[in-house]
Amino acid sequence: xxxxxxxxxxxxxxxxxxxxxxxxxxxxxxxxxxxxxxxxxxxxxxxxxxxxxxxxxxxxxxxxxxxxxxxxxxxxxxxxxxxxxxxxxxxxxxxxxxxxxxxxxxxxxxxxxxxxxxxxxxxxxxxxxxxxxxxxxxxxxxxxxxxxxxxxxxxxxxxxxxxxxxxxxxxxxxxxxxxxxxxxxxxxxxxxxxxxxxxxxxxxxxxxxxxxxxxxxxxxxxxxxxxxxxxxxxxxxxxxxxxxxx
Amino acid sequence: xxxxxxxxxxxxxxxxxxxxxxxxxxxxxxxxxxxxxxxxxxxxxxxxxxxxxxxxxxxxxxxxxxxxxxxxxxxxxxxxxxxxxxxxxxxxxxxxxxxxxxxxxxxxxxxxxxxxxxxxxxxxxxxxxxxxxxxxxxxxxxxxxxxxxxxxxxxxxxxxxxxxxxxxxxxxxxxxxxxxxxxxxxxxxxxxxxxxxxxxxxxxxxxxxxxxxxxxxxxxxxxxxxxxxxxxxxxxxxxxxxx
Numbered sequence: 035x036x037x038x039x040x041x042x043x044x045x046x047x048x049x050x051x052x053x054x055x056x057x058x059x060x061x062x063x064x065x066x067x068x069x070x071x072x073x074x075x076x077x078x079x080x081x082x083x084x085x086x087x088x089x090x091x092x093x094x095x096x097x098x099x100x101x102x103x104x105x106x107x108x109x110x111x112x113x114x115x116x117x118x119x120x121x122x123x124x125x126x127x128x129x130x131x132x133x134x135x136x137x138x139x140x141x142x143x144x145x146x147x148x149x150x151x152x153x154x155x156x157x158x159x160x161x162x163x164x165x166x167x168x169x170x171x172x173x174x175x176x177x178x179x180x181x182x183x184x185x186x187x188x189x190x191x192x193x194x195x196x197x198x199x200x201x202x203x204x205x206x207x208x209x210x211x212x213x214x215x216x217x218x219x220x221x222x223x224x225x226x227x228x229x230x231x232x233x234x235x236x237x238x239x240x241x242x243x244x245x246x247x248x249x250x251x252x253x254x255x256x257x258x259x260x261x262x263x264x265x266x267x268x269x270x271x272x273x274x275x276x277x278x279x280x
Numbered sequence: 281x282x283x284x285x286x287x288x289x290x291x292x293x294x295x296x297x298x299x300x301x302x303x304x305x306x307x308x309x310x311x312x313x314x315x316x317x318x319x320x321x322x323x324x325x326x327x328x329x330x331x332x333x334x335x336x337x338x339x340x341x342x343x344x345x346x347x348x349x350x351x352x353x354x355x356x357x358x359x360x361x362x363x364x365x366x367x368x369x370x371x372x373x374x375x376x377x378x379x380x381x382x383x384x385x386x387x388x389x390x391x392x393x394x395x396x397x398x399x400x401x402x403x404x405x406x407x408x409x410x411x412x413x414x415x416x417x418x419x420x421x422x423x424x425x426x427x428x429x430x431x432x433x434x435x436x437x438x439x440x441x442x443x444x445x446x447x448x449x450x451x452x453x454x455x456x457x458x459x460x461x462x463x464x465x466x467x468x469x470x471x472x473x474x475x476x477x478x479x480x481x482x483x484x485x486x487x488x489x490x491x492x493x494x495x496x497x498x499x500x501x502x503x504x505x506x507x508x509x510x511x512x513x514x515x516x517x518x519x520x521x522x523x
Contacts, residue, residue: 104367106371119359121357122298127293135283135287
């Protein structure tokens with residue numbers, strides 16, 4: 035569903051991401067792990083068609099992000115890291131705007147709006163303006179807007195940022211409900227979160243993919259090495275490996 | 281087009297959600313009408329010439345204030361990333377915001393409605409000429425809004441967008457005034473910069489022809505094609521300037 039092949043992004047002379055290759059299949063939740071500035075957001079922005087690759091290809095549902103960006107956006111739900119929302123709108127109007135811009139007709143919009151409000155527990159703030167909502171609610175509003183069109187691929191950039199522990203736990207359950215038939219890629223720098231939610235993890239460091247492995251396999255590896263999962267993952271980002279492990 | 285209307289509707293909601301829009305409309309209406317009425321009673325003629333004489337300068341200041349937030353605010357709050365990762369082309373969003381700003385322009389010009397009513401009550405004005413003046417003002421205003429939209433896309437700061445658009449708009453208006461043309465021509469008589477700007481660049485001669493009831497195709501083309509080029513440039517800039 036999401037295919038990234040040899041993706042490289044340069045900003046002037048600065049290399050943000052280099053030769054990144056990965057795939058997220060339907061029904062799979064993949065965690066994208068790395069320290070701040072590692073290139074996680076750059077890759078997600080490129081998949082979301084916000085920025086164009088310097089080289090390499092990215093396909094979503096078979097559509098190339100450069101050649102067919104509109105087709106990609108139709109099947110994609112994207113929650114950027116900074117969660118941009120129209121502050122002055124009321125929550126319902128904002129979600130309706132997102133749905134209309136996605137081409138939902140009146141009946142479908144009503145149906146999806148109802149689903150999103152229930153799924154993201156937004157009943158209490160539906161009539162409030164966005165700027166009146168707490169950080170946790172704002173995060174859920176952004177999530178609801180990214181899901182309003184029932185996307186087949188979902189990109190979430192630090193989605194649990196600002197959520198309290200109860201909300202994080204609810205979010206984990208919610209992602210598991212969402213996973214059927216959908217490819218979900220979410221970035222985080224919190225290993226415990228990725229471990230709890232994901233089937234597989236992509237570890238990125240200094241713009242390069244340093245590990246692509248199933249969580250279960252990493253646990254086994256850590257056990258065999260007599261260390262913890264956290265220390266094992268830290269070892270990936272402390273060194274600068276030259277080989278990409280698929 | 282339908283998505284552009286969705287964008288326009290949201291934009292209009294945001295515009296009229298703020299007191300700034302009402303202050304702009306009231307300020308524009310009071311200023312334009314007061315300046316007209318003053319000259320109207322002195323001249324004693326049953327037309328809106330005095331209104332259309334002062335209008336270009338007012339539009340050159342008030343329209344940048346209306347267009348400054350169009351993209352600068354989206355860029356500042358990063359909602360542009362949300363908007364332009366929706367399944368629409370940049371041009372669709374640019375057109376939507378332009379349509380919303382046109383609606384505001386319509387409201388600004390509608391503040392002159394009492395003047396038209398007053399003329400009709402007082403006598404038998406040349407309504408075709410009045411209508412021509414308003415069509416010119418609308419087209420010229422649309423052009424300035426498209427220019428203001430481009431200036432707004434160039435920066436995240438609304439004040440910078442306002443200053444850029446005001447300077448550019450005043451340039452397009454003032455280069456049509458005789459005294460400015462004279463000064464510019466006097467600086468370099470061989471080049472004839474002032475005359476060149478008057479004949480080829482300034483919007484004022486076109487607006488004056490509309491106000492005189494003699495709209496020309498060149499004026500319509502100038503404003504329509506000029507607006508289209510500026511809207512296209514805004515879309516291109518938004519496509520190219522992403523981080």
